[in-house]
Amino acid sequence: MSLQFLLDGVIAGSMIGLGAIGVTLTYSILRFSNFAHGDFMAWGAYAALAVVGALGGSTALKPLSFGLPLLVALVVAMALTALLALVLDWLLFARLRARGQSIIVVMASFGASMALRSLLEFIFTSRPTYFSRAIQMATPLGLGIKITADQVALLLLTLVLVVGMHLFMAHSQRGREMRAYSQNPALAKVVGIDVAAVVRATWVIGAALACASGVMVGVLVQIRPLMGLSLLLPMFAAAILGGIGSVRGAVLGGLIIGLSEAAAVQFVGAEWRQAVAFVILMAVLLIRPIGLFGVAER
Amino acid sequence: MILQVKGLIAGYEPGLSIVKGASIHAAEGEIVVILGPNGAGKSSLIKAIAGLVPVTGGQVLLDGRDITAVPAHLMVRQGLAFVPQTENIFPLMTVEENLRVSGGILPRSGVSPRIAEMYEAFPDLARQRALMAGSLSGGQRQMLAVARALIVRPRVLMLDEPSAGLSPKLVAQVFAQLQEIRSRGLTIVLVEQNARAALAIGDRAYVLVEGREAHEGKAKTLWDDPIIAELYLGHRRAS
Numbered sequence: 304m305s306l307q308f309l310l311d312g313v314i315a316g317s318m319i320g321l322g323a324i325g326v327t328l329t330y331s332i333l334r335f336s337n338f339a340h341g342d343f344m345a346w347g348a349y350a351a352l353a354v355v356g357a358l359g360g361s362t363a364l365k366p367l368s369f370g371l372p373l374l375v376a377l378v379v380a381m382a383l384t385a386l387l388a389l390v391l392d393w394l395l396f397a398r399l400r401a402r403g404q405s406i407i408v409v410m411a412s413f414g415a416s417m418a419l420r421s422l423l424e425f426i427f428t429s430r431p432t433y434f435s436r437a438i439q440m441a442t443p444l445g446l447g448i449k450i451t452a453d454q455v456a457l458l459l460l461t462l463v464l465v466v467g468m469h470l471f472m473a474h475s476q477r478g479r480e481m482r483a484y485s486q487n488p489a490l491a492k493v494v495g496i497d498v499a500a501v502v503r504a505t506w507v508i509g510a511a512l513a514c515a516s517g518v519m520v521g522v523l524v525q526i527r528p529l530m531g532l533s534l535l536l537p538m539f540a541a542a543i544l545g546g547i548g549s550v551r552g553a554v555l556g557g558l559i560i561g562l563s564e565a566a567a568v569q570f571v572g573a574e575w576r577q578a579v580a581f582v583i584l585m586a587v588l589l590i591r592p593i594g595l596f597g598v599a600e601r
Numbered sequence: 602m603i604l605q606v607k608g609l610i611a612g613y614e615p616g617l618s619i620v621k622g623a624s625i626h627a628a629e630g631e632i633v634v635i636l637g638p639n640g641a642g643k644s645s646l647i648k649a650i651a652g653l654v655p656v657t658g659g660q661v662l663l664d665g666r667d668i669t670a671v672p673a674h675l676m677v678r679q680g681l682a683f684v685p686q687t688e689n690i691f692p693l694m695t696v697e698e699n700l701r702v703s704g705g706i707l708p709r710s711g712v713s714p715r716i717a718e719m720y721e722a723f724p725d726l727a728r729q730r731a732l733m734a735g736s737l738s739g740g741q742r743q744m745l746a747v748a749r750a751l752i753v754r755p756r757v758l759m760l761d762e763p764s765a766g767l768s769p770k771l772v773a774q775v776f777a778q779l780q781e782i783r784s785r786g787l788t789i790v791l792v793e794q795n796a797r798a799a800l801a802i803g804d805r806a807y808v809l810v811e812g813r814e815a816h817e818g819k820a821k822t823l824w825d826d827p828i829i830a831e832l833y834l835g836h837r838r839a840s
Binding site: 476480489490491492494495497498 | 672683694698750
């Protein structure tokens with residue numbers, strides 16, 4: 304039996320986990336489920352594609368399928384996606400949040416999601432596109448597992464982003480402020496925390512990581528306007544499985560969902576992949592609604 | 602006069618004021634106690650001073666500066682610190698993180714020395730610095746809430762019922778700590794249900810009735826004042 308599904312699961316899980324960090328932060332700090340989060344992924348991937356195009360295409364750093372232009376494009380696209388999130392907040396979410404009913408904000412995020420997706424289809428059409436069409440050679444690792452250079456690079460990128468994110472939340476003043484605000488918004492104001500800055504940081508981080516995740520999907524699979532939508536449910540499942548508000552929970556949840564999906568494809572059948580996230584989500588909500596690293600509401 | 606509140610009108614909803622023209626003041630280094638029956642607006646009064654309840658009229662002056670329209674999160678920069686009655690710590694952060702996150706307005710290099718000073722003043726907290734604040738006992742939580750407020754070196758410290766939910770022994774401890782803090786020159790405004798304990802450490806006291814001050818006097822003699830017994834204890838018995 305090939306254990307390839309383990310590697311596939313870890314890679315899919317990394318992309319889900321990166322996206323789930325933004326879902327979990329938005330939920331715990333801005334207090335709503337942002338259904339447009341998946342579209343940040345797609346917008347991020349297309350932004351990177353556009354920047355790569357503007358830089359005159361990709362010159363690959365063998366054995367990778369991509370080169371320096373894509374790395375530059377990733378950084379620029381992360382900034383652009385963060386900007387998109389900030390503009391969307393200023394235009395839409397902040398105004399609705401001020402009225403205090405989170406269900407209205409959730410519904411608005413549905414609308415924003417559809418609008419963002421349709422805009423992408425309008426600009427880029429719904430045909431899938433690629434950063435590179437080059438075929439990569441996979442290196443056997445043993446036990447039937449093969450890995451490509453792209454996969455190694457993107458797993459490393461995920462590791463760097465997740466560790467960096469963990470250090471930021473644990474040790475930076477802004478990270479502490481974000482945690483404090485998610486625990487008690489009223490007290491956060493009393494101790495002098497600048498709430499507007501916390502809100503901005505939440506959008507910037509969530510959107511930038513969603514963009515990174517989208518670019519990864521683009522490199523390893525393909526880019527299409529619906530790419531974020533199809534990862535939305537797994538991202539929510541990962542955030543809820545990990546415990547809302549927990550960054551490490553979101554990443555671990557992502558890995559569990561990714562591995563479960565890959566296992567389902569291997570042992571049950573590819574058509575069941577989509578059902579896995581849903582089943583896990585339902586099971587967590589029924590058995591342990593606060594998730595792996597969650598803490599009961601006070 | 603370090604703190605002056607003139608005819609303050611405040612409430613959560615327009616047209617429904619809870620604080621109805623209250624005027625109080627506090628001199629430098631004074632402990633001022635605010636008493637009153639339930640629903641008199643004591644809590645709303647200090648929350649309005651702290652910028653947490655919308656103010657529709659009147660004025661708050663801190664050291665002569667008008668701070669009436671200052672948003673709540675900028676109050677600590679003005680020198681005004683507030684300890685809410687409940688949920689006054691971040692339970693899922695360690696004791697040290699609670700102090701650190703509250704020291705955001707200090708210069709970066711000044712935070713750790715200031716935390717060390719707090720540990721010196723509150724040795725119990727020093728021993729528990731790595732514990733989650735949510736696992737502290739009631740008295741220690743209150744100490745942390747006070748230390749958290751003091752870390753930015755405020756000029757005025759306002760507390761909303763610090764004795765609530767504490768055993769008499771712990772109340773004595775917290776109040777002794779407040780006296781110690783005052784002896785270093787800080788001004789304290791204290792809203793209390795526990796009138797006897799608060800008056801024992803206070804200099805002056807106000808009795809708030811229906812959103813405005815109905816009586817003012819020296820803390821030491823107020824307890825025996827028959828008007829106060831009627832106004833304050835009478836209401837309390839009825840509730």
